[in-house]
Amino acid sequence: MRELTGMEADQGLWARVQDAVAALSGVAGSVITQTSDKSDMNLQDVIRMDHQKVNTLFMEIENTKDPQKRQEFFGQVYKDLMVHALAEEEVAYPAVLGRYPESDLKELYDEQAEMKVLLDQIRSMSPASDEFMNAVQRLRDIVMDHVRQEESTYFSAIRDNFSSDESEHLATQFKACKSRLQDEMATMK
Helix, strand or coil: HHHHHCCCCCCHHHHHHHHHHHHHHCHHHHHHHCCCCCCCCCCCHHHHHHHHHHHHHHHHHHHHCHHHHHHCCCCCCCHHHHHHHHHHHHHHHHHCCCCCHHHHHHHHHHHHHHHHHHHHHCCCCCHHHHHHHHHHHHHHHHHHHHHHHHHHHHHHHHHHHHCHHHHHHHHHHHHHHHHHHHHHHHHHH
């Protein structure tokens, strides 16, 4: 579970999110928890799992009136999206240079830049406010548009230009990058 959520499986509040992500993704627990290099998960699988998790977190924020829970869920969204975006920019996007339209790649980078700005703005808002909820909805819209593009055109570029082994290797690099970034983020607290 740490690989998927950044948290150990028995972390109370996050156990519910982890269960929901596993249910949404239809992925068996053993696949989620694999950490070996030969996990048989390609880059698209790993990125898709991140997308499903953050979508679940957005639903949790929208479905609670409790400002403390909103703040906790948003805190996880913040960490997950920042680490995911940075890992994509460091590993996933450079891998397709010359194999994916430059304008589409620029759009992915631009969407992530916009998302990071909004994440930082939301972080300073009161989770009890309408402003917070409106900003979270704007963020979700940006993220889901980004997800649609990645899961269609970007995933096609990976599928069309990389062998299964190469995509699995990229997944390993992506997960290692995320792990390093999560550790760095944890020391910044």
